[in-house]
Amino acid sequence: MPRWVAWIGGGENVWKPLCPLGNSQRSKLSRHFVGFCSHRCCFPLNSGLVIGRRKKFNCSALSGDLSLPRVKNPKEEHSWIQSSIRRWLDEEWQPQSVHQKIGEEAATRYLKLRERGEDHLGSLVLELSLELENVDFKDAFVDSFTVANKVAELLMEKLLESGNKDSATGSISLQRPTIPTQEDVQLVVRAMSSGFERYQFLSKILDETIPDSTVHAAVLVCLGYQLDTERGEWQPKTVDKETRRSLEELCSNFDFLQNELGLSFLEQQLPRNEDTRKDLEDFINQLAGDFYAEHCRKVGYQVFLRRAIVVKWLYSIGQWMS
Numbered sequence: 001m002p003r004w005v006a007w008i009g010g011g012e013n014v015w016k017p018l019c020p021l022g023n024s025q026r027s028k029l030s031r032h033f034v035g036f037c038s039h040r041c042c043f044p045l046n047s048g049l050v051i052g053r054r055k056k057f058n059c060s061a062l063s064g065d066l067s068l069p070r071v072k073n074p075k076e077e078h079s080w081i082q083s084s085i086r087r088w089l090d091e092e093w094q095p096q097s098v099h100q101k102i103g104e105e106a107a108t109r110y111l112k113l114r115e116r117g118e119d120h121l122g123s124l125v126l127e128l129s130l131e132l133e134n135v136d137f138k139d140a141f142v143d144s145f146t147v148a149n150k151v152a153e154l155l156m157e158k159l160l161e162s163g164n165k166d167s168a169t170g171s172i173s174l175q176r177p178t179i180p181t182q183e184d185v186q187l188v189v190r191a192m193s194s195g196f197e198r199y200q201f202l203s204k205i206l207d208e209t210i211p212d213s214t215v216h217a218a219v220l221v222c223l224g225y226q227l228d229t230e231r232g233e234w235q236p237k238t239v240d241k242e243t244r245r246s247l248e249e250l251c252s253n254f255d256f257l258q259n260e261l262g263l264s265f266l267e268q269q270l271p272r273n274e275d276t277r278k279d280l281e282d283f284i285n286q287l288a289g290d291f292y293a294e295h296c297r298k299v300g301y302q303v304f305l306r307r308a309i310v311v312k313w314l315y316s317i318g319q320w321m322s
Contacts, residue, residue, distance in 0.1 A: 068119050068155060074111055082107035084154050085147065089140065098139045105135045106147050125152045153291065160299045179255075180217035180234070185227050188217045198321055199287075202311050206288040208303065212257050215310055219256050219266070222318030223247070257306050266313040280312045287311065 071077050085103035089096070109131040110124075118124050125148050132144035187210075191201035201218070204210045217227075224238035236244050247265060256262040271277060285293045288304070296304035314320040 068114075068121060068124070068159075071111070071114050078107040078111055080107075081110055081151060081154065085150060088150060089142065093141045096139065098136075102135065102137070102140060102142075102147060105132060106151055110151055121152055121155060125149060156292065156295055157299075160295050160301050180213045180220060180227070182227060182229055184211075184214040184217035185221070187214050188221055191218070195321065202314065202320065203287045205307050205311050206284070206293075206304065208307070212255075215307070216256055218314060218320070219310065219318065222314060222320060256310055263306055263309060266317075267309050269317050270309075270312055271316055276316070280316060283315060284308050284311060 082100075082103040085106050086099045089099035089102065106128070110128055113124055113127055113131065118127055128151060129145045129148035132147055135144065137143055188201075191197050201210070205215055220227075220234055223243065224236060224240075225234045226237040227233075228235050239247075247262075256266055270280070287293075288296075288308075293304075293308075295301075296308075
């Protein structure tokens with residue numbers, strides 16, 4: 001296994017190999033370069049996980065500090081993590097007996113953390129990486145932080161594939177009327193108070209910490225509608241006649257997320273240029289995190305995909321950030 005040295009400075013905080021690597025080694029090891037945070041915890045730069053302070057070593061994951069559901073069958077969970085880690089290491093590098101041991105240790109220590117009540121994915125990753133520090137990795141091509149992140153990736157995949165994300169997040173209830181109210185308008189106005197708040201608002205749409213009705217209010221405001229507070233109706237203020245007629249024919253309740261026609265109305269206005277479309281996808285990745293966004297696309301998580309369309313429309317057509 002190549003020796004590593006921590007390179008800190010000059011704008012770079014990464015692990016680098018002490019000796020030059022061959023092309024095949026470099027291509028594999030490049031996926032495991034890690035960055036530092038203030039608690040000397042490390043995560044792959046392309047993981048999409050964002051580190052933030054809580055207490056001591058606790059960190060908060062992107063996308064609403066994901067809370068994991070209760071482990072129903074510890075024996076089955078142990079077997080799944082152990083075999084998944086072993087298979088991943090065997091496929092990523094080459095089969096070795098140490099991979100079985102690493103998988104066993106990762107599964108055992110993960111379950112111990114869950115038994116202690118560690119249910120938040122962000123802090124779980126960090127605590128697991130610290131737990132694994134005393135495991136012998138000298139014959140492996142990974143370290144404790146890389147393995148802990150792989151466990152997090154497996155848990156995220158399992159949540160998304162089971163469609164369990166709604167029950168696994170700490171987000172507010174989204175079960176509210178879809179027709180925007182004065183409360184929704186106030187949230188939108190508050191979000192438009194600064195560039196930072198506007199950016200955060202888009203991020204929260206993808207995090208699902210903003211209800212559908214508030215998302216609809218943001219779209220209506222950008223389209224040029226205004227809420228008549230006395231009558232509780234949305235009135236066109238600066239909306240051109242064609243847009244108004246098309247929109248009211250498509251979705252009379254102004255539903256841009258559940259109503260297929262309403263969502264299509266926004267999607268058809270998105271830029272068709274391939275480079276611009278790629279830029280918009282990159283923007284979604286930036287807001288939600290590469291790891292989370294890519295897995296939502298991979299498993300076809302519809303709540304995220306629908307909200308991503310609205311975010312792209314707000315950003316590119318609705319001029320939300322201007």
